[in-house]
Amino acid sequence: MKYCSNCGKPVSIKVPPGDNRERFVCDHCETVHYVNPRIVAGCLPVWENRVLLCQRAINPRAGRWTLPAGFLENNETVVAGAIRETFEEANAVVANPDLYTVFSLPHISQIYLFYRAELVSPQFAPGFESRQVKLFEESEIPWDELAFPVVQETLEHFFADRYSGVFPVRSRDLIIDRDPTRFR
C-alpha cells in the first residue's frame, strides 16, 4: 500500500494513537488502513468411499492435486464460500457440510477452513482453475502430488477418522518458514 484509498494521497507507516502496532496511515486525511488475514474456505467432497480432488490448472502449484477451496468473499458465510468454491472449481454440488479442519498459516496471513460434505451425485467437471477433477479411493490418493500441506493434513485426518466414524473438528497452526507450498 502506497496511497490512501480514501483520498489518493501518500500513506506512511506509523503507530496510530491508542494502537500498539504499525499501520498504513494517510498523511493527509489520517485514515488508518488495517490489513487483516484472509479466509480460505473449502470442501472435502465425498462420494461413497471416494473423495474428490481437483488438479490445479493455475499457479501456485499448477498440476498438483487439491481440495476445492478459495478466498471467502464479503457478505458470505464460510460454509457458503466452501460450497461456492466447490462448484466453481469442480462443478460439483455438495450437501450436509460439516466443519472439519481449521488451519492458521501465519506466514502468509491465511486461515483455512475445510468442510466435509457429501456429493449430491457423482457428477463433476473441471472449472476454470482446474485441469481435471477426479474421485479417489484412499489407496489412489496422489500423496506426492498434493498442492498444499493443508490438503494433505485434511485428507490424513479424514482417512484416519473414517475408521472410527467420528470426525471432530481439527484445529492446528502450520508454521512454515518461507515457501507456502513447501511440505512439512
Place this chain on the structure above:
Amino acid sequence: MKYCSNCGKPVSIKVPPGDNRERFVCDHCETVHYVNPRIVAGCLPVWENRVLLCQRAINPRAGRWTLPAGFLENNETVVAGAIRETFEEANAVVANPDLYTVFSLPHISQIYLFYRAELVSPQFAPGFESRQVKLFEESEIPWDELAFPVVQETLEHFFADRYSGVFPVRSRDLIIDRDPTRFR
C-alpha cells in the same frame, strides 16, 4: 475505496477478466483490489466454575458485557489472536485454548472464532477497551446486558455442554437483518 492504493489514481467498480463479481479496479494501473471478510478471535476464559466477562468501555455497545475478542492481525494465528485480545482487554493470561465456536456474520463480513481457555490465575484488570472485568457464575451472567449475539450463543453452549463435560466445536451462521448488535 475511491483511489488505488498502488498508484493513487481513481478506481472503478467492474468485473475483472476471468472473474465473476464486481471489484474495485484501478483505471490507471489495472490493479484489482479485493475486499474480504475479517476474522474476530476471542476467548471464553474459565476459572474454576466461573467465566470472565469484560464490560465494554467503547462503542459499539459500550457498557455491555462481552468475551474478550478482536480483529486478527496479519502474521498471527487465530489462537494467538484470541490469547492476545484476552490479555489486551482483560490483562488476563490463559492456557490450554480449545477451539469452541465458529460464527459467520455475513451482514457485516465478519467470522468469529472463540476458544475455551483456562485462566492461569484469577488475576485480571480492565484494559484500554474495558470498563471492568469480572468472573461470573452461571447464575450471575448478565444475559440482558450482553454485547453481541455471538457472546450469548457461546455462553449458552458452554453452560449446556458443561453438564456433559464434552465441548464439541459449534459452527453456525448468524443471519441478522441490519443492526449487527441486535439479538435474535
